[in-house]
Amino acid sequence: xxxxxxxxxxxxxxxxxxxxxxxxxxxxxxxxxxxxxxxxxxxxxxxxxxxxxxxxxxxxxxxxxxxxxxxxxxxxxxxxxxxxxxxxxxxxxxxxxxxxxxxxxxxxxxxxxxxxxxxxxxxxxxxxxxxxxxxxxxxxxxxxxxxxxxxxxxxxxxxxxxxxxxxxxxxxxxxxxxxxxxxxxxxxxxxxxxxxxxxxxxxxxxxxxxxx
Amino acid sequence: xxxxxxxxxxxxxxxxxxxxxxxxxxxxxxxxxxxxxxxxxxxxxxxxxxxxxxxxxxxxxxxxxxxxxxxxxxxxxxxxxxxxxxxxxxxxxxxxxxxxxxxxxxxxxxxxxxxxxxxxxxxxxxxxxxxxxxxxxxxxxxxxxxxxxxxxxxxxxxxxxxxxxxxxxxxxxxxxxxxxxxxxxxxxxxxxxxxxxxxxxxxxxxxxxxxxxxxxxxxxxxxxxxxxxxxxxxxxxxxxxxxxxxxxxxxxxxxxxxxxxxxxxxxxxxxxxxxxxxxxxxxxxxxxxxxxxxxxxxxxxxxxxxxxxxxxxxxxxxxxxxxxxxxxxxxx
Numbered sequence: 001x002x003x004x005x006x007x008x009x010x011x012x013x014x015x016x017x018x019x020x021x022x023x024x025x026x027x028x029x030x031x032x033x034x035x036x037x038x039x040x041x042x043x044x045x046x047x048x049x050x051x052x053x054x055x056x057x058x059x060x061x062x063x064x065x066x067x068x069x070x071x072x073x074x075x076x077x078x079x080x081x082x083x084x085x086x087x088x089x090x091x092x093x094x095x096x097x098x099x100x101x102x103x104x105x106x107x108x109x110x111x112x113x114x115x116x117x118x119x120x121x122x123x124x125x126x127x128x129x130x131x132x133x134x135x136x137x138x139x140x141x142x143x144x145x146x147x148x149x150x151x152x153x154x155x156x157x158x159x160x161x162x163x164x165x166x167x168x169x170x171x172x173x174x175x176x177x178x179x180x181x182x183x184x185x186x187x188x189x190x191x192x193x194x195x196x197x198x199x200x201x202x203x204x205x206x207x208x209x210x211x212x
Numbered sequence: 213x214x215x216x217x218x219x220x221x222x223x224x225x226x227x228x229x230x231x232x233x234x235x236x237x238x239x240x241x242x243x244x245x246x247x248x249x250x251x252x253x254x255x256x257x258x259x260x261x262x263x264x265x266x267x268x269x270x271x272x273x274x275x276x277x278x279x280x281x282x283x284x285x286x287x288x289x290x291x292x293x294x295x296x297x298x299x300x301x302x303x304x305x306x307x308x309x310x311x312x313x314x315x316x317x318x319x320x321x322x323x324x325x326x327x328x329x330x331x332x333x334x335x336x337x338x339x340x341x342x343x344x345x346x347x348x349x350x351x352x353x354x355x356x357x358x359x360x361x362x363x364x365x366x367x368x369x370x371x372x373x374x375x376x377x378x379x380x381x382x383x384x385x386x387x388x389x390x391x392x393x394x395x396x397x398x399x400x401x402x403x404x405x406x407x408x409x410x411x412x413x414x415x416x417x418x419x420x421x422x423x424x425x426x427x428x429x430x431x432x433x434x435x436x437x438x439x440x441x442x443x444x445x446x447x448x449x450x451x452x453x454x455x456x457x458x459x460x461x462x463x464x465x466x467x468x469x470x471x472x473x474x475x476x477x478x479x480x481x482x483x484x485x486x487x488x489x490x491x492x493x494x495x496x497x498x499x500x501x502x503x504x505x506x507x508x509x510x511x512x513x514x515x516x517x518x519x520x521x522x523x524x525x526x527x528x529x530x531x532x533x534x535x536x537x538x539x540x541x542x543x544x
Contacts, residue, residue, distance in 0.1 A: 080325075
């Protein structure tokens with residue numbers, strides 16, 4: 001693995017994320033069933049089924065299109081808040097670069113993720129500490145920004161990013177939900193991890209494993 | 213959990229098929245989508261009205277589809293917004309060339325998905341506008357009405373917008389009219405028990421025996437104050453005082469009163485409340501033009517009621533008086 005990520009790397013990443021989400025869908029449902037309605041894993045799996053269907057039918061020709069196509073497939077397939085939020089995660093990554101961007105280095109990757117985080121926080125209105133996917137995504141993106149600033153390898157940067165996402169997802173256990181459907185359970189949400197934050201961790205983990 | 217259901221994941225599909233079966237002369241399902249539409253869509257020479265949101269609040273939203281009300285409803289899973297794709301299909305089914313007005317409640321998921329559907333429909337060349345209900349005074353301060361959730365004013369707003377669209381009103385005037393009706397609507401409820409999610413059988417929250425909570429949301433969102441259970445009259449007075457102060461409603465105003473049961477509250481209780489509303493508003497010099505009593509927006513088997521007041525002017529009154537025929541709201 002060199003210093004840049006190309007279209008085929010991103011294709012592998014999307015396939016890897018799909019595999020990870022499908023494999024962990026039961027676990028994600030179990031996490032969601034305690035303080036949500038127990039369908040998060042199935043919903044995400046359904047979203048990624050449609051991502052794979054879309055990109056197999058018309059393979060995107062550049063990185064930007066691939067990420068936008070994946071994001072839009074999730075947005076239109078999944079309802080609730082999860083669809084728009086997780087769809088935007090990908091579509092905004094794609095929207096940050098132009099269609100003639102052939103490869104992405106750690107600096108650009110970091111900018112893409114920063115834009116995605118900003119867009120999601122604006123869209124959903126969640127801040128760190130609200131017990132949402134932001135609690136995993138925010139530290140993960142901050143970690144990537146730090147890595148880009150000190151200029152370490154993409155592989156090491158993604159390892160740290162994944163670790164930050166895992167710690168972030170774990171930390172939701174000690175939070176009281178104040179956004180999204182799980183906020184309906186208020187203090188009862190204490191002691192349980194947020195399902196969406198774990199999905200972020202699985203996405204990061206899949207990205208790292210594909211690049212490794 | 214005490215619910216007569218089959219496989220949890222089939223609930224929404226089965227409810228939709230049930231509503232259509234019971235109203236087969238006027239309603240249809242659109243393909244395999246979780247969409248209910250009037251049988252005669254698209255209807256020429258009128259702006260289409262599309263509503264929708266999470267399921268589990270029946271008769272909201274699908275029972276408000278019918279002549280003089282909504283043209284179609286897009287339904288999500290239990291307590292979750294429909295996806296943008298489903299909403300877009302509902303727009304396409306209802307749209308007849310004069311544009312579509314989306315009428316829905318202010319919840320994060322609904323706003324995200326309806327706005328995405330609106331953008332997609334506009335990209336395809338359709339004219340789409342929206343109004344978002346925020347009648348629940350418990351979920352935000354007066355100066356931040358944009359934070360407030362939509363609740364039980366829905367049938368009234370759909371009634372007024374539906375009647376106006378039937379007269380051929382253009383989309384911008386219709387949007388302004390619906391917005392005026394929303395601006396004149398205020399609701400507040402009180403809950404006496406929790407509700408259980410049918411997928412998990414778990415209660416959304418716990419409310420101790422003997423307590424009640426003002427302003428609890430339709431999904432168990434925390435309310436504004438928890439107190440020992442009070443009498444129907446005292447409860448009604450507290451709710452009305454808060455509603456009156458919020459708009460504010462003044463002496464000489466004319467209003468529609470809607471008394472809604474959340475799911476397991478009896479009609480007996482609703483009528484006791486209704487009696488007090490009439491007495492108390494008379495004391496305040498507010499006259500009641502029309503009173504609707506029943507289940508309009510439920511939260512599974514939650515116990516409790518909500519009261520909605522809608523201030524009328526001559527224009528709103530005119531459209532409210534026109535006939536409509538939807539399974540959940542009829543006027544002749």
